[in-house]
Amino acid sequence: MRRPRRLLKNTAAEASQFRRRAALAFAGVVLALAGLALWYFRLQVLQYEDYATRSEQNRIKLSPVVPGRGLIYDRDGRILADNVPAFRLEVTMNEAGDPAGWLPELSKIIALTPEEIAGFHEARKATRGFKPVPLKMRITPDEAARFAVDRWRYPGVEIVSYLNRRYLHGALFAHVVGYVARVDADDVKAMGEDIANFSHTGKTGLERSYEQVLRGGIGYEKVETNVEGRPMGLVGRVPATPGADLRLSVDLDLQKAMVAAFGEADGSAVAVDPRTGQVLAMVSKPSYDTNLFVNGISHADYNALLNDPSRPLFNRNVLGGGPPGSTVKPMVALAGLDSGLRTAEDRTFSSGEFFIPGQRRGYRDSHRGGHGWTDLRQSIAQSVNTYYYKLALDMGIDTLARYMHRYGFGEPTGIDLAGENEGVVPSRDYKRSVSTEPWYPGETVIAGIGQGYWIATALQLARATAAIANGGDLHELRLVEARRDGYREPWRALPATPSTRITDNAGHLRAVQEGMVMTVHGPRGTARALASAPYTIAGKTGTAQRSSRKGSVSADPRSLPYHLRHTALFVGYAPAEAPTIAVAVVVEHGGYGGSAAAPIARAVFDAWLLGKMPEGFEDVERPPPPAADGEAVNGPDDAAADAPVARSTTP
Structure with missing residues (x-):
């Protein structure tokens, strides 16, 4: 039987192969170190501000400061619309979580009507999760005290003080001054995301026409919080710009x-x-x-207004009209x-x-x-x-x-x-x-x-x-008639539009x-x-x-x-x-x-x-609410000369 030939060892080839592998390994290490260096450079230099901001946000919470809405006066300086202190319940959805888990229990502490719950669900759908959403607009002192005891059980739920709009003459100026109401999805769509920082916006009348002037500019407070998100202190503030006051020509x-x-x-x-x-x-x-x-008006009150055949919500001067007759x-x-x-x-x-x-x-x-x-x-x-x-x-x-x-x-x-x-x-x-x-x-x-x-x-x-x-x-x-951009500022008359002439013949x-x-x-x-x-x-x-x-x-x-x-x-x-x-x-x-x-x-x-x-x-004047809470056809037109004359209503 023939014995196998013994292979001779190639030392030079093995050394060359080792050098190649070592070089590749070294290159890999160098590349890894370079990648790590680049990653640290990206974190520490290129994205420093971003991560620093995120880190700061874990410690600092920005809280919007809503300015006081501008007041509305009559021509003699008598207030028609002002603001009164009130408290509301707000929820930040990112912190509170699914309402199904905490809303039923919260309802046992603070009375919530079906209208308030429905309005909350509608508002939160139109608001980003990190922005507060109003749940109940008027909190009584007793409700605030009960909630304070169990506050720790409801992260993201806060009692917030604010200024509530009040109309001192109610129905008297309803079709002139109008009213504000809670911001809804339609308002955000029409006016942009900024309006979501406000709880209310003008809906009708001058409140709507002069919304931008009356509401002012939003401000912010920097609040330091602990690991549980509870406020520890105020570390900075960007003041809000108050809304301008309006003086009407109406008496x-x-x-x-x-x-x-x-x-x-x-x-x-x-x-x-x-x-x-x-x-x-x-x-x-x-x-x-x-x-x-x-x-937020109740369903009963709103249906009563809608079903009134005299149409009290209809502004006859602005939206109405008919044959002027004689x-x-x-x-x-x-x-x-x-x-x-x-x-x-x-x-x-x-x-x-x-x-x-x-x-x-x-x-x-x-x-x-x-x-x-x-x-x-x-x-x-x-x-x-x-x-x-x-x-x-x-x-x-x-x-x-x-x-x-x-x-x-x-x-x-x-x-x-x-x-x-x-x-x-x-x-x-x-x-x-x-x-x-x-x-x-x-x-x-x-x-x-x-x-x-x-x-x-x-x-x-x-x-x-x-x-x-x-x-x-x-x-x-x-x-x-005029506006005032601050209580200590002077009134400035609004510019008038030039008039036109209906006739140039004085004799006519x-x-x-x-x-x-x-x-x-x-x-x-x-x-x-x-x-x-x-x-x-x-x-x-x-x-x-x-x-x-x-x-x-x-x-x-x-x-x-x-x-x-x-x-x-x-x-x-x-x-x-x-x-x-x-x-x-x-x-x-x-x-x-x-x-x-x-x-x-x-x-x-x-x-x-x-x-x-x-x-x-x-x-005519009602007391103010509490601060806490056909086509015509041919025929005779004006036969008043032959009609019985009514007596004047002047005493």
């Missing part, structure tokens, strides 16, 4: 007088200073207590003069019924037998429909619409409230947008007396009336003004019930129909069901020689303007000019 006493003058009637009214366009009073009736909404006749008369179709002395014969040439259908006047020969001044004073039927037909709807837009109808008044209704001026373009029918001459005829497709708001009527009163300047209407305007004075002080004026005033009033009554005549018989609004009774209107200004106030009054289901709306205007004039308040004035 508290005049607002109360206007509400009292309405009595039990529903409707709207606006009083403005014709020299500036500042709103002196603005009422929408019925109203509601805005304090109900601040910390209150637009002074503007139509001015358009006739400015267009050159009429002079102030031109006369039109009123036989009691007007016919479009070639048609058999008649359009009734306010007097069954007519008014005879009538010029511009008499047509305003006696509210002669025939004068305006013929004038509108001669003018044509296109010219009429152009002048009405010039006088501010179909246009926003500029009022500093959201959602203003621009209204509708009858025109071919508007009808094309709502109907396939052509424009008919009869529609032009009734447009001349403020009927048909017309939609005008009390704000627009007051603005146009003020322009007639002041000599032709159409001012933008404003509620806020004077003729219209004289006709409006005759409405009150003339022998056959439709508002002669106001003639006893110790000052001169210029005005115009109006009746916007909700039902039409049958055949040749006109409906007496007093005999109609309540919901079909005509809307009563009045516009006017005083004193006529040097006006300081202009008003527009709309009384729903009131019947005739001369008997329902004019006395309200008289009470407002008396309150402003004489300081005389109407009956019920003292009963």
